[in-house]
Amino acid sequence: MTNPPVCDYTDSDYQSSFWDEGGRAYEDAAEAIALKHLLPKNGRLMLEIGAGAGRNTPRYAGFERIVLLDYSRTQLEQAQARLGASDKFVYVAADAYRLPFADGLFDGATMIRTLHHMADAPKVLAGAARVMQNDSIFILEFANKQNLKSILRWLLRRQSWSPFTREPVEFVKLNFDFHPRTVFDWLAEAGFVVEAKRTVSHFRLGLLKRVIPAKWLAAVDGLIQPTGEWWQLTPSVFVRTRRVGQTHAFGGAGVANLSNSEVIFRCPECGHSPLVQKEAEVGCPACGRRYEFRDGIYDFRQSV
Ligand SMILES: C[S@@+](CC[C@H](N)C(=O)[O-])C[C@H]1O[C@@H](n2cnc3c(N)ncnc32)[C@H](O)[C@@H]1O
Ligand SMILES: [Zn+2]
Structure with missing residues (x-):
């Protein structure tokens, strides 16, 4: 696949319909807890792949500068409106399969709720590995096909695909759920070592979300997220990985010479x-x- 298709969010009201008015305060708070535990406390230059309207961007405040990359220009315009004009943020409309950055540039990166739009996930992970410096931290969130709900549906014969097989499932066009083992293998192939796993959104059930305040539900979720080290049965999984074996450094003089947060x-x-x-x-x-x-x-x- 040379040019994988892009799930185009141009003119989408994703942020307002899915998050702001979509009854997902619990999921948002649970993700904030996962990120707080996985993110480095500070850094120089962060790349946010599939940044959307910048929902997570303020959570990366420990970094000197943050590059928001998204294919959709209108999503980036919404991010600009939310985050305000500041030199701290750099907005880049580009295809995640063809990242327009120098090799070994970033010392941090995230990709949240975006891998699930990738028909060729290994290709996009290889691209992320290329632009990251050696020893940098990449946090990836992926949608997990082997979650309790899909297991139950499969056992009750209400779902045709098995949650236990390794191949991705495309449940809606350009929306994929992945098997955790497959994602871990892809990460290793791309040059990332998984350092920590957190399972997120244990309580994604309408009834629970209606009767228990989002903050409480998220707090309990946060307490059990570390069980992701042993098993992954939630719809969403976060991993912190470290880039190893990066031999490319911008300018050939070593990444240590990149003392400022200039985007190349x-x-x-x-x-x-x-x-x-x-x-x-x-x-x-x-x-x-x-x-x-x-x-x-x-x-x-x-x-x-
Ligand atoms: C579900 S949204 C998630 C946004 C944000 N990360 C969040 O969690 O709120 C997925 C984002 O990925 C972007 N996207 C999808 N395919 C892409 C691609 N090939 N290159 C860059 N961005 C892409 C979409 O435009 C969209 O903004
Ligand atoms: Zn050229």
């Missing part, structure tokens, strides 16, 4: 880096392609 772009078409920034665009000196920079958003989805 790489041409998604020809692979050349660095690119040259002009006022309303960045240009590739190698292939001549130019990419738009408009209203604070870099757009690498196509050249102008």
Whole structure:
């Protein structure tokens, strides 16, 4: 698969319909707890892959700078509106399969609720590994096909696919659930060592969510999230991984020389880096392609 399809969120009201008014305060709070335990306390430059409207971005405040990457420009516009204008945030519209950054650039990255849109998950994980420096931390959330509800449905013959087999299941077009073992294997192949696992959203049940305040439910969820080290039966799994074996370092002089949080772009078409920034665009000196920079958003989805 050279160009995997993209699940396009252009003009989607995902943040307001799914989160702000979607009755998911519990899931949001449970994710905040997982992230608090898994994130490094501070860092230089964080990449958020599939940032959406920036729901999680304030949780990465320990990093000097955060790059929000999303295919949807309208999601990034919503993130700008939520987070406000600040040099701390860099907005990049690009395809996660073709990350427009120099090798070994980031010392932290996350990908939350985004892998489940990837028809070629190993490809996107390999790309994340390329842009991360050696020893950096990558936090991945994935949708787990082997969750209690799907096991029950399968046992009751109300679901055709087995939750126990290793292949992903595409339950809606470009929406995939994964088997944990498969994701762990992909991470290892890409050059990530899993350091911690947390199972999240144990109580994703309408009745419980209606009668118990979201904060309490999330607090109990937080207490049992560490059981994810031994088994994973929740619909959502968070893992903290460490990038190992990265031999590429930007500039060839070693990542230790990257003392500031400058974002160094790489041409998604020809692979050349660095690119040259002009006022309303960045240009590739190698292939001549130019990419738009408009209203604070870099757009690498196509050249102008
Ligand atoms: C379910 S939303 C999650 C947003 C955010 N991470 C959150 O948890 O609130 C998935 C996001 O992934 C983005 N996305 C899907 N496919 C992508 C791709 N190939 N490249 C970049 N972003 C992608 C979508 O535009 C969308 O904003
Ligand atoms: Zn180029």
